[in-house]
Amino acid sequence: MTTTFRQQLILALIAATATIAAAGVPAIMGRDNKPSPEPKPSPTLTSTTCDKVLAAKVCVDNLTVQVNSDEPKEVKNGDRTPLKAKDTLRLSNLSYCIPSQALVNRVEVKAYLFKNGVESYENGLFTSSNFPINASCHNIGNFQKKWKLEPGQHRVNIPIIKYVGSNRIVDNTFYFILDVGQ
Structure with missing residues (x-):
């Protein structure tokens, strides 16, 4: 073997070794070298819809409602719900989140039905629950009454x-x- 051929062979082996080392062990085992997926967030504030609001802001994450005696369903912020006149709507569970940066010494949540776009605070639903104020997401139920819809x-x-x-x-x-038809 000539010296040039040996040098080229050694350079080729070095290049191959560097490629394998850069690709890592998964390449040797036949797996692609894609980075592992991001770790899934634990069920904390960052895995809710509240993560889009300011860090120090207490927010409503979601709400579960019950129409008539049907199964409860989750309502997200801004949803539209088609219903019929004389249906009854009950709030069954409300989830709210308090980030660790929020300074809070008391929390209240109320629900108001504004009929036909008129902001009137007469038609409210309240709960007798105490609202926890520690940094976490909390669920509150037992709203006192239902709305009968027009x-x-x-x-x-x-x-x-x-x-x-x-x-x-x-x-x-x-x-x-709520889009309430006849």
Whole structure:
């Protein structure tokens, strides 16, 4: 063997070794060298719909409602729900999240039905539950009454009210629309 051929062979072996080393052991075992998927988030604040809001903001994550005596269904923020006149709507479970950065000494959640787009705070649903204030996501149920629906387009607004010291801060970002036909 000539010296040039040996040098070329050694260079080829070095290049092959470098390629295999760069690809890692999975390439040797026949698997592709794609990076492993991101670890799935644990069920904390970052795995909710609340992760799109400001870090120090308490927010409503989702709501479970029951129409008449049907199975409960989850409602997300901004959803539209078609119903019929005389249907009854009950709020069965509300999930809200408090990030660790939020300073809160009390939380209230109320639900209001604004009939035909008129903001009237007479038609509210309340719960007797105490709202936990530790940093986490919490579920609250037992809203006291139901709404009997009339024809028209109605908006259900669920403000979350947090108290920081003596300051009361109201956030009206969670709502859904009821399209009630005859």
